[in-house]
């Protein structure tokens with residue numbers, strides 16, 4: 001007797017790196033570099049991270065494994081194309097064979113860019129778009145030091161085009177790291193606003209993955225786990241007396257959200273945040289936090305059932321509510337969370353010129369994240385949201 005499938009399963013792929021989670025996992029770096037046969041590792045980081053005690057312990061772990069280290073600490077927030085190009089030259093000139101990214105999303109994205117260019121040549125912006133990279137780069141190990149960007153597990157690298165002042169997305173399986181060492185210890189030195197921005201970024205990843213046109217059963221499970229953990233822990237994790245439990249929960253929420261959005265992609269919040277962050281050089285998470293409610297409001301009717309499920313994960317009993325009530329309660333809950341963690345509800349600039357508004361809108365509409373938004377936003381809608389948030 002043959003098995004007959006009534007409903008064919010939708011074709012979906014799910015890509016993740018090797019992940020080691022746990023306290024002090026970052027100190028396994030020397031052992032893993034030996035597994036990769038490394039002789040000289042390039043560590044990509046930024047200057048704030050380089051000052052931390054735990055950073056020195058990571059370097060010590062590499063040196064104790066008899067592996068040479070070259071430190072590149074020129075990655076800045078919203079990593080720029082020229083930083084990637086400089087890093088690639090140094091990677092080749094110093095004869096490095098593995099890249100270790102230690103930092104938040106910016107050093108990790110910069111490290112991904114260095115891997116692409118050092119192997120494929122050309123300019124980093126040649127690889128913007130989906131699946132434009134020909135050859136895989138050198139092994140890449142990520143040690144995230146914030147809980148939210150999930151660049152340590154994702155198929156995304158976001159690089160700023162410094163001439164055009166636009167952040168551009170490179171999306172490819174070839175930028176998924178080979179290994180992520182997920183250690184909560186570096187989170188203990190994150191300041192409250194960085195914790196807030198990276199936390200709301202993770203929440204946005206999870207919500208956008210949940211309502212994405214490319215979602216699947218696998219991404220859904222991870223997205224919901226992330227939303228639940230962020231709802232329970234983010235507000236506590238920005239308090240001065242925060243516990244290790246809250247920080248660990250945020251780290252896990254970031255990991256779950258990363259698994260979800262790396263495979264389901266994102267939506268209009270990220271498309272608009274990339275454009276805004278590129279033009280104004282604002283923190284990525286802050287841009288997402290400012291945009292999230294307005295985009296959810298615009299999307300709501302196109303993914304009503306999913307937003308009802310999200311509301312449930314954020315503690316809203318919606319069984320007896322009609323959809324208008326669910327929408328209002330969920331937006332209210334997110335606004336409260338945003339306020340409680342100190343993220344504003346407006347873009348922190350007094351005014352915007354018509355030319356800047358046109359540029360923001362045009363870049364957002366071209367961003368690959370817009371493709372998986374649950375509905376196609378019209379040019380006027382995108383412009384209206386930006387305009388409203390500048391007031």
Ligand SMILES: [Fe+2]
Pocket residue numbers: 149201205270284288
């Ligand atoms: Fe993000």
